[in-house]
Each structure stands twice: as structure tokens, then as C-alpha cells.
Amino acid sequence: xxxxxxxxxxxxxxxxxxxxxxxxxxxxxxxxxxxxxxxxxxxxxxxxxxxxxxxxxxxxxxxxxxxxxxxxxxxxxxxxxxxxxxxxxxxxxxxxxxxxxxxxxxxxxxxxxxx
Amino acid sequence: xxxxxxxxxxxxxxxxxxxxxxxxxxxxxxxxxxxxxxxxxxxxxxxxxxxxxxxxxxxxxxxxxxxxxxxxxxxxxxxxxxxxxxxxxxxxxxxxxxxxxxxxxxxxx
Numbered sequence: 001x002x003x004x005x006x007x008x009x010x011x012x013x014x015x016x017x018x019x020x021x022x023x024x025x026x027x028x029x030x031x032x033x034x035x036x037x038x039x040x041x042x043x044x045x046x047x048x049x050x051x052x053x054x055x056x057x058x059x060x061x062x063x064x065x066x067x068x069x070x071x072x073x074x075x076x077x078x079x080x081x082x083x084x085x086x087x088x089x090x091x092x093x094x095x096x097x098x099x100x101x102x103x104x105x106x107x108x109x110x111x112x113x114x115x
Numbered sequence: 116x117x118x119x120x121x122x123x124x125x126x127x128x129x130x131x132x133x134x135x136x137x138x139x140x141x142x143x144x145x146x147x148x149x150x151x152x153x154x155x156x157x158x159x160x161x162x163x164x165x166x167x168x169x170x171x172x173x174x175x176x177x178x179x180x181x182x183x184x185x186x187x188x189x190x191x192x193x194x195x196x197x198x199x200x201x202x203x204x205x206x207x208x209x210x211x212x213x214x215x216x217x218x219x220x221x222x223x224x
Contacts, residue, residue, distance in 0.1 A: 035214075044214070056211060057210075058211065106160070109157075
């Protein structure tokens with residue numbers, strides 16, 4: 001098991017609502033990335049935070065936003081939920097910024113269902 | 116065209132077989148190449164990574180990268196039932212990170 005934890009494990013929301021997902025990084029890691037994994041698909045990169053600043057972003061609309069805190073824990077916020085947002089949301093932590101992406105450690109994910 | 120293409124399988128092999136998993140990519144800017152294993156209802160787990168063409172070996176696993184052909188492979192020797200999982204290739208360049216769709220592997224005892 002990695003030291004990355006995520007909460008909650010499961011969540012059900014309705015279309016139009018807002019959701020906040022949380023991630024606690026592995027000890028000593030200052031970089032966190034968030035991914036969306038639809039059923040039967042590979043993870044899609046949402047964005048990465050390094051030392052509390054957004055450090056890279058995938059092809060996701062602005063209603064997907066994030067925060068990283070001084071203790072390097074992180075939040076993913078999604079506004080105006082759509083049915084297609086139903087997926088497993090994964091966070092991954094790594095040690096030293098984007099050059100260390102090859103050594104990301106993933107949490108178990110939060111499974112979000114939007115009705 | 117997707118950045119990374121991976122055959123989703125499923126792939127079913129007998130215990131002890133050699134397994135070959137492959138991905139192709141289109142972006143020549145990719146610098147890092149990784150293979151992850153994902154068990155059902157778990158997050159991906161890093162198996163191997165490399166940043167150059169050639170082979171890298173770790174126990175029963177060998178990762179191969181051919182940048183000229185934009186093709187990467189993962190070989191599993193002496194496959195075990197515990198290797199049954201989804202295998203994801205992944206690649207990164209600058210601040211972007213791309214996964215394949217994953218290949219589902221079942222090793223039959």
C-alpha cells in the first residue's frame with residue numbers, strides 16, 4: 001500500500017451539484033496530481049500542483065479546480081456536476097515536481113456517481 | 116488520433132507463459148515511459164519506468180522502448196495468477212501525463 005489516502009471512498013451526487021474530494025499525500029511528497037478514470041478507460045490527467053501552485057493542466061474545463069495546502073494535502077473541486085463526471089477520481093503524489101512524474105504513487109481513488 | 120494507443124484485450128494466458136503488452140504513441144515529445152498495474156478497485160501501482168530507448172529489466176519484468184518507432188512494450192516472464200490485473204502504459208512530457216486505456220490480463224493456473 002502507498003501512503004496516499006483519499007476521502008470519501010464513494011460519493012453519490014445529482015447533476016448540477018458541487019463536490020469536493022480530498023487527498024493526503026505520501027510523507028515527504030510536495031507534488032500532487034489528479035486524474036479521472038472512467039469505467040474501462042485509462043486515467044485522464046486533470047491537473048498537477050507543486051508547492052501549492054498549479055503546475056500543469058489537462059484538457060478539463062474550469063469547473064474542475066484544485067487546491068494544495070501547506071501540508072501538501074490536496075482537494076479537487078468540481079462544480080455544476082454532469083452525468084459524464086461519474087468516474088473514479090485518483091490522486092497521485094510524487095517527490096520533487098513534474099520531473100518526478102515517473103515515480104507517482106496513487107491513492108485508492110474516490111468513486112463518484114452523478115445521477 | 117489518441118496520444119497513446121493500447122490494445123484493451125482481454126488477454127488470457129496459462130501460468131508460466133511469457134506475456135507481451137504493447138503501446139504506441141504519436142507525440143515525439145514524450146520523455147518518460149512507464150508501466151502501471153491496476154488491480155480491481157485499486158489505484159494504479161508503478162511497475163517500471165524508463166526515459167530512453169532500449170531495455171530495462173526488473174525481476175520477471177522487462178520494459179522496452181523504441182523511440183524511433185514510437186512503440187513501447189512490457190514483457191512478463193513466468194507469468195503467475197497474481198499477475199492478473201489491468202496493465203496501463205503511461206507517458207509524460209513537460210507538465211502533461213498520458214495513460215493508455217489499459218490491457219486486461221488473466222493468468223490461468
